[in-house]
Amino acid sequence: MLCVLRNDGPTAAPGNQAQSDPVSLSFSFQNLPEIQMEQDVESTVTVRQPKLPKQTWDDVPKPLQDRERTKQKIQRYVRKDGKCNVHHGNVRETYRYLTDIFTTLVDLKWRFNLFIFVLVYTVTWLFFGFMWWLIAYIRGDLEHIGDNQWTPCVNNLNGFVTAFLFSIETETTIGYGHRVITDKCPEGIVLLLVQSVLGSIVNAFMVGCMFVKISQPKKRAETLVFSTNAVISIRDGRLCLMFRVGDLRNSHIVEASIRAKLIKSKQTKEGEFIPLNQTDMNVGYDTGDDRLFLVSPLIICHEINQHSPFWEISKEHLAHEELEIVVILEGMVEATGMTCQARSSYVASEIKWGYRFTPVLTLEDGFYEVDYNSFHDIYETNTPSCSARELAEVTARSRLPLTWSVSSRLSTQGLPDSQEKRSAAAEELAEQNGDVANIESESKV
Numbered sequence: 001m002l003c004v005l006r007n008d009g010p011t012a013a014p015g016n017q018a019q020s021d022p023v024s025l026s027f028s029f030q031n032l033p034e035i036q037m038e039q040d041v042e043s044t045v046t047v048r049q050p051k052l053p054k055q056t057w058d059d060v061p062k063p064l065q066d067r068e069r070t071k072q073k074i075q076r077y078v079r080k081d082g083k084c085n086v087h088h089g090n091v092r093e094t095y096r097y098l099t100d101i102f103t104t105l106v107d108l109k110w111r112f113n114l115f116i117f118v119l120v121y122t123v124t125w126l127f128f129g130f131m132w133w134l135i136a137y138i139r140g141d142l143e144h145i146g147d148n149q150w151t152p153c154v155n156n157l158n159g160f161v162t163a164f165l166f167s168i169e170t171e172t173t174i175g176y177g178h179r180v181i182t183d184k185c186p187e188g189i190v191l192l193l194v195q196s197v198l199g200s201i202v203n204a205f206m207v208g209c210m211f212v213k214i215s216q217p218k219k220r221a222e223t224l225v226f227s228t229n230a231v232i233s234i235r236d237g238r239l240c241l242m243f244r245v246g247d248l249r250n251s252h253i254v255e256a257s258i259r260a261k262l263i264k265s266k267q268t269k270e271g272e273f274i275p276l277n278q279t280d281m282n283v284g285y286d287t288g289d290d291r292l293f294l295v296s297p298l299i300i301c302h303e304i305n306q307h308s309p310f311w312e313i314s315k316e317h318l319a320h321e322e323l324e325i326v327v328i329l330e331g332m333v334e335a336t337g338m339t340c341q342a343r344s345s346y347v348a349s350e351i352k353w354g355y356r357f358t359p360v361l362t363l364e365d366g367f368y369e370v371d372y373n374s375f376h377d378i379y380e381t382n383t384p385s386c387s388a389r390e391l392a393e394v395t396a397r398s399r400l401p402l403t404w405s406v407s408s409r410l411s412t413q414g415l416p417d418s419q420e421k422r423s424a425a426a427e428e429l430a431e432q433n434g435d436v437a438n439i440e441s442e443s444k445v
Contacts, residue, residue: 124199247294261325
């Protein structure tokens with residue numbers, strides 16, 4: 001393949017060609033993809049997947065159809081909404097969930113959580129109601145209903161329904177005053193103490209569980225958005241992978257930080273297959289750029305260098321790679337102080353090579369405005385299609401003749417006119433330097 005680097009010098013003005021001469025060099029290297037470094041041509045483009053009609057899809061060649069079906073069958077490790085696409089099966093040690101019953105209840109869905117909440121209170125009321133009825137039955141209080149000479153354990157308790165109501169009044173500390181325990185029933189006093197203590201424990205446990213579930217910061221992550229696509233383009237002369245994050249709320253995420261991991265299966269040198277291997281991607285950990293001040297949308301940049309897993313991946317190879325980039329945004333909710341985590345992912349088809357993000361921040365009268373309608377928009381820009389490694393090799397080879405051996409390069413190519421012009425320019429520069437030296441010596445005298 002041909003790799004071309006063009007360096008067009010400044011155009012010389014008419015009559016002044018002796019001082020400036022445009023230099024145009026081209027170098028050919030074998031086994032390198034084609035690169036053309038020119039000025040970016042920027043045009044706003046929104047990338048969308050084309051939808052083919054059924055009759056058109058039938059006309060598509062079978063290899064292309066198989067390729068599209070393969071792309072559709074790619075399983076995500078983390079879905080776009082941040083939920084992990086992993087199911088735990090054949091878990092035999094289920095008792096471990098009961099050892100941490102509080103976390104188990106908090107992790108349940110709302111319908112199961114409310115069902116358990118109502119069930120626990122109902123069971124405790126029924127149990128202690130049965131115990132009050134059993135005491136009254138054993139003592140014979142039910143046989144002396146209406147006997148003013150008989151002192152029952154609980155006044156006005158004449159059946160299971162009234163015992164159940166007395167259990168509710170005792171545990172919830174309502175105390176209507178119609179049914180009350182007497183001092184002639186020591187077993188009833190002990191049962192009253194037990195129910196009061198257990199009732200307080202149940203209240204603390206269930207109310208605490210509901211409070212934690214209500215105040216969970218998971219919903220706060222719904223207003224933390226990630227761009228639909230990630231892009232790869234040149235930034236500051238280096239090939240970079242970028243994605244955009246934003247916060248829709250006015251209340252900020254405190255101590256926000258961003259991480260990125262590459263999920264890709266690999267095989268070791270010993271032949272061991274590691275499915276879904278996780279590799280860290282540097283998004284500014286060494287420079288502090290991973291700690292964000294997320295007031296307006298930010299573009300997170302991963303420089304593709306020697307330590308990057310994308311170092312040897314080109315545009316052509318990326319289309320056939322089975323990989324996934326998981327991005328994790330963490331921080332504390334300003335209102336509650338609880339830690340919040342938002343996640344998203346990008347598969348190979350969602351990484352657009354040769355694109356940049358459309359700016360969304362504009363300066364208005366006295367404030368900055370963010371246009372979230374353009375948050376996911378990208379536009380095309382000229383970007384080398386080779387890998388970052390090949391681009392670095394081409395740059396290193398082309399830098400030598402462009403810096404200090406241009407004249408020697410021209411002389412070897414047999415360009416006497418250019419050599420004469422450069423010699424004349426050198427002589428003129430020497431004469432000017434001599435004149436300056438004479439003026440300085442005269443001024444000293």
